[in-house]
Amino acid sequence: MRPVKKRANQADLPLSMDEFENKLETEVLNSQDLSFTVYKQENKQVAVFYIPYLVDSTKIEQQVLNNLLDMQTECTADSILSEIPLSSGEQVSSIRTIRNKLTEGYVGLYVEQENQVIMYELGKTEKRALEKAETESVVVGPLIAFTESLESNLNIINWRMNTPDLAMEKVEVGKRNPKETRIIYLKSVANETDVNTMRQRLSDLEIDMVEDIHIIKQYILDSSTSIFAQFVSSELVDRSMYAIKSGKIIVMVEDSPFALIAPSTLFSFFESTEDRYFHWTLSMFVRFLRFLAAFVTLLLTPMYVVATTYHYELVPSQLLVSLGESRSVVPFPPLIEVFLIELVIELLREAGARLPTKVGQTIGIVGGVVVGTAAVQAGISSNILIILVTMSALASYATPSYVMGNTIRFVRFPLFFLAGFYGIIGLMFGICLLVIHLVRLESLGRPYLAPLYPLRLADFNKAFYRLPEQTKYKRFLSYRPKDKQLFNKERAAKRRDIDE
Amino acid sequence: MKINVQIPKGEQFRSFYMFFIIASMQLGVGLIGIPRIVFMEAGHDAWISILIAYLYIALLLFVMLYILRQYENADILGVQADLFGSFISKVLGTVYILYFIFYILSTLVTYIEIIMVFVLPDSNAFVLGCMLLIIAIYTVFGGLKAVVGVTFLFFMFSTWLFVLLIQPIRQMDFLNFLPVMDKEIIDILRGTIAASYTFTGFEILFFIYPFVANKEKIGKPVFLGLSYFTFVALLATNIAIGFLSPAQLERRIWAVLNLFKIQTSPIIERLDYVVIAEWMMVAMPKVILLMWCISYIAKRIYNLSRETSVYTSASILLILIPFFNEHFIIQRLIDNVSRVSYGIVYIYPFLLLPLVLLKKKTRKK
Structure with a gap:
C-alpha cells in the first residue's frame, strides 16, 4: 500500500488559509499559474482561486466577486452557495478533486476553517468561428462546416435536426487523455446492428490518445490493408445531415472538425451534396461525368503504355x-516515359498542397507549363502523353472526395506497371x-459495392442516377434501415392532384 | 459423412444469382470455338444440334433438381453417401475433384493458347497461368459471397461484348442456312455431342444447391441461365455460319474471334484485342467457381482447410500448364475431358434417379 492512496481517504479539510494555500500549490502542477487571492469579509477570510488562462475572468468579476463582496450575511459555504447566482456550484472536499477541477476551468471559493470548497465552472475554451468548408467546396447549398469544438458541432447538429429521435451516444476514447466521442444517428431509422457494431468497435479501442477522427477511422476500419477508404469523412454539416437522414451513423470526436460517416459504399465517395440541389437532369449528368472521370484516370495512361509498348x-x-x-525522338521505353511524367504530376500536386497558397499557384504554373513544354522539346516525353497525363490528373480531381481521388490516382501506378x-x-x-x-x-460489415452487389435496383436511383426527388420515396435499402420510407408515395401523389 | 449440410445464414445467397452462376459456368473459352465444332458435324443445321442439346440439358437439370429436392439440404456428396455409403461417396468425390482440376486445366490452357496466338506471341504460358490462378485464388479466399459477387460482376462487365457483333450481323448471308435439315439426323445428333463440352458447367448445381437461401424459387433462374447461354451459343454459331463461307469456317478454330475482328471504332482500331483481354472476365468465373468447388469437396470429404486444397490444386495446375503448349495436345485434353464429362455430367444423374426413387420407397416402408 502506498501512502498516497491512504491520504486520499483522509479528510483534507478544514485548514487554515496559509496551510490551504501551501497544500494547493504543492498539488497543482504549474503552481506559478495559480491565482490565489484572499478577501476579508466580515472578519472571515475567503479565498478565490483559479488558473487564469482556463477561466473567463470577466465572468468571475461579474458573477462571483461582485456578489461575494456585496454579501450582507455572514460568510459560510451555504450562504455563498445561495447568494451567488450560478447554477453549477459544487461542494468539494478533497484536494485532489480540487486540483482536477481547477485544470478543467473551475473557480474555487474557500472560506477559512470550513470543510468544503465551493467550485463553479466558468471555463472558457478557445474555438474558431463557424466557417465554410475548405476541403469540400460546394457552389449551391449550405456552406457551413464543422469546427474543432465538439460542443459547437453538437449544437449545429441539434439546430439542423431538431427531433427527439436524434440519438447522440457518448463514448470515451483514449487511455491517457480520454476524449469525448459521439455516435449520432436517428433512433427510428438507423439499423441497430450497425449502431451496435460501431459502439462495440469504439468502446473496444485501445488507444493512448486521439488527435483526430482520422486516427479513430484507421483503428475501426474493416480492412486496414485496403487502400480504399471505407468510411466517408466530411466537414460539411449538410453531408452529415443527409447521411443521418438516410439511416447512416456519424461519429464525431472532440477536437476534430470532421465527421465519420458509416457505413459507406464506393459510390458514396462520388456523391456531392450539390447533386440534390440541382435539377435532376443536371446532377445526373454530373454524376456520370464523375464516374467517367474515375474511369479515365484509371485507364488512360495504362492504355497508352499498352498501345505503344505491345499493340x-x-x-x-x-x-x-x-x-x-x-514518340520517335523519345529515347525511353513507354513505361519509363509514363512513370517520369506521372511522377512530375504527383510532385506538383504534393508541392502545391504543402506550399503557402500564394507561392503554390506560381509553382503550379511554372511546373505545369514550363516543365511540360520543356519535356516535350527536350525529347523526354511525347506531347500526346503530356495531354493524357494532364487529362487523367484533371479527371482525378473531379471526384468530390479528396481521399478517393488520391486512391484512384495511386491505383493507376500498379495498373500501368502491369500494362508495361x-x-x-x-x-x-x-x-x-x-x-x-x-x-x-x-464497410462496417456491409458490402462495399452495394447496391451493385448485392444487387438492389431500387437503390440505383440514389447511387448511380438521380431521377426527380418525387421518385425517391425510399431510403437507401442496402443498409436495411428500420424505417424504409422517406414519404408515402400515394399520399404525395394525391396531394399533388388536389393542388392542380 | 453427413447427408444434409448446415449452412450459416451469412454464407447463403439468393436464388437470383443462380442465373449468373449457371450462365457463367457455361460461358467461357468453349464459346469461342463452338461454331466450327458443331458445323464440322452438323453443317449449316448446327442450330438444330444446339437446340437439341438445350432440350436434353433442360431435362437433365430437371432431374438434378428432382434428386436434390428429395433431401432436406443435401449436395451430391450427401446424396451419394445416403445411397452408397460413406466410402464410395468419398471415392466419387475424389473423381469429381480430379475431373474439376482437368476441367480447369482445359479452360486455362485454351485461353492461354488464344492469348499467345492472337495478342502476345512471346509471352510465357507459366506466367500467364500464374496470373489467372492468382485471380482465382484471391477470389476463393474471400469465401462464397465473394465468388458469387465476382461471377455476377464479371458477367455484368463483359456482356457489352455482344454489342460488337452488330457489324458481322449486318453482313450475314442468310442463304448460307438453306436448305434446312439438309444433313442426316445422325449428323445433327453428332453435332449435339460435339457441343457438349461447351455446354458443361451446370453440374455446379449439385454442389452449390445447399447454399441457396430460397430454394423453392431456384428453378426459374437455373433454366433462364441455361436458356441465356443457349441463346448466346445460337447467336455465335448462326452469325459465324452466316458471315463466313463453309470453307472459311472449317479452317477457323476460333470463329467467334473472327467475327469481332471486323468491328472497328474511331478510338480503337483492333477491337478483337480488347475482346480477348475482356474474355478474361468471361472465362474466369468458371475457373473461380470450379476452384471453390474443389475446396468445398476437399473440405467435406477429407476435412482439408481451404488454403491447403486451393494451394495444392493451383500448384498441380501450374506444373501441368507448360506441358500443354501445342494445339493438338490441348485438343486431346479437351477431347478427353469432354469424354469424361459424358459420363459424369450427362449420364450419371439419370443413373442416380432410379436409385433415389428406390431409396425413397424403402424409407417409406
Whole structure:
C-alpha cells in the first residue's frame, strides 16, 4: 500500500488559509499559474482561486466577486452557495478533486476553517468561428462546416435536426487523455446492428490518445490493408445531415472538425451534396461525368503504355502517324516515359498542397507549363502523353472526395506497371484484381459495392442516377434501415392532384 | 459423412444469382470455338444440334433438381453417401475433384493458347497461368459471397461484348442456312455431342444447391441461365455460319474471334484485342467457381482447410500448364475431358434417379 492512496481517504479539510494555500500549490502542477487571492469579509477570510488562462475572468468579476463582496450575511459555504447566482456550484472536499477541477476551468471559493470548497465552472475554451468548408467546396447549398469544438458541432447538429429521435451516444476514447466521442444517428431509422457494431468497435479501442477522427477511422476500419477508404469523412454539416437522414451513423470526436460517416459504399465517395440541389437532369449528368472521370484516370495512361509498348494495332492509322512522330525522338521505353511524367504530376500536386497558397499557384504554373513544354522539346516525353497525363490528373480531381481521388490516382501506378509488363492482358489482370478486391471489401460489415452487389435496383436511383426527388420515396435499402420510407408515395401523389 | 449440410445464414445467397452462376459456368473459352465444332458435324443445321442439346440439358437439370429436392439440404456428396455409403461417396468425390482440376486445366490452357496466338506471341504460358490462378485464388479466399459477387460482376462487365457483333450481323448471308435439315439426323445428333463440352458447367448445381437461401424459387433462374447461354451459343454459331463461307469456317478454330475482328471504332482500331483481354472476365468465373468447388469437396470429404486444397490444386495446375503448349495436345485434353464429362455430367444423374426413387420407397416402408 502506498501512502498516497491512504491520504486520499483522509479528510483534507478544514485548514487554515496559509496551510490551504501551501497544500494547493504543492498539488497543482504549474503552481506559478495559480491565482490565489484572499478577501476579508466580515472578519472571515475567503479565498478565490483559479488558473487564469482556463477561466473567463470577466465572468468571475461579474458573477462571483461582485456578489461575494456585496454579501450582507455572514460568510459560510451555504450562504455563498445561495447568494451567488450560478447554477453549477459544487461542494468539494478533497484536494485532489480540487486540483482536477481547477485544470478543467473551475473557480474555487474557500472560506477559512470550513470543510468544503465551493467550485463553479466558468471555463472558457478557445474555438474558431463557424466557417465554410475548405476541403469540400460546394457552389449551391449550405456552406457551413464543422469546427474543432465538439460542443459547437453538437449544437449545429441539434439546430439542423431538431427531433427527439436524434440519438447522440457518448463514448470515451483514449487511455491517457480520454476524449469525448459521439455516435449520432436517428433512433427510428438507423439499423441497430450497425449502431451496435460501431459502439462495440469504439468502446473496444485501445488507444493512448486521439488527435483526430482520422486516427479513430484507421483503428475501426474493416480492412486496414485496403487502400480504399471505407468510411466517408466530411466537414460539411449538410453531408452529415443527409447521411443521418438516410439511416447512416456519424461519429464525431472532440477536437476534430470532421465527421465519420458509416457505413459507406464506393459510390458514396462520388456523391456531392450539390447533386440534390440541382435539377435532376443536371446532377445526373454530373454524376456520370464523375464516374467517367474515375474511369479515365484509371485507364488512360495504362492504355497508352499498352498501345505503344505491345499493340500498335490498337491505335487507328491516322492517329498512329502523329503518335509515332512524337514518340520517335523519345529515347525511353513507354513505361519509363509514363512513370517520369506521372511522377512530375504527383510532385506538383504534393508541392502545391504543402506550399503557402500564394507561392503554390506560381509553382503550379511554372511546373505545369514550363516543365511540360520543356519535356516535350527536350525529347523526354511525347506531347500526346503530356495531354493524357494532364487529362487523367484533371479527371482525378473531379471526384468530390479528396481521399478517393488520391486512391484512384495511386491505383493507376500498379495498373500501368502491369500494362508495361504484359500488355493488355496484364492491364486486364489488374482490373480483375481490382474488381475482386472491391467485392471482398466491407464497410462496417456491409458490402462495399452495394447496391451493385448485392444487387438492389431500387437503390440505383440514389447511387448511380438521380431521377426527380418525387421518385425517391425510399431510403437507401442496402443498409436495411428500420424505417424504409422517406414519404408515402400515394399520399404525395394525391396531394399533388388536389393542388392542380 | 453427413447427408444434409448446415449452412450459416451469412454464407447463403439468393436464388437470383443462380442465373449468373449457371450462365457463367457455361460461358467461357468453349464459346469461342463452338461454331466450327458443331458445323464440322452438323453443317449449316448446327442450330438444330444446339437446340437439341438445350432440350436434353433442360431435362437433365430437371432431374438434378428432382434428386436434390428429395433431401432436406443435401449436395451430391450427401446424396451419394445416403445411397452408397460413406466410402464410395468419398471415392466419387475424389473423381469429381480430379475431373474439376482437368476441367480447369482445359479452360486455362485454351485461353492461354488464344492469348499467345492472337495478342502476345512471346509471352510465357507459366506466367500467364500464374496470373489467372492468382485471380482465382484471391477470389476463393474471400469465401462464397465473394465468388458469387465476382461471377455476377464479371458477367455484368463483359456482356457489352455482344454489342460488337452488330457489324458481322449486318453482313450475314442468310442463304448460307438453306436448305434446312439438309444433313442426316445422325449428323445433327453428332453435332449435339460435339457441343457438349461447351455446354458443361451446370453440374455446379449439385454442389452449390445447399447454399441457396430460397430454394423453392431456384428453378426459374437455373433454366433462364441455361436458356441465356443457349441463346448466346445460337447467336455465335448462326452469325459465324452466316458471315463466313463453309470453307472459311472449317479452317477457323476460333470463329467467334473472327467475327469481332471486323468491328472497328474511331478510338480503337483492333477491337478483337480488347475482346480477348475482356474474355478474361468471361472465362474466369468458371475457373473461380470450379476452384471453390474443389475446396468445398476437399473440405467435406477429407476435412482439408481451404488454403491447403486451393494451394495444392493451383500448384498441380501450374506444373501441368507448360506441358500443354501445342494445339493438338490441348485438343486431346479437351477431347478427353469432354469424354469424361459424358459420363459424369450427362449420364450419371439419370443413373442416380432410379436409385433415389428406390431409396425413397424403402424409407417409406
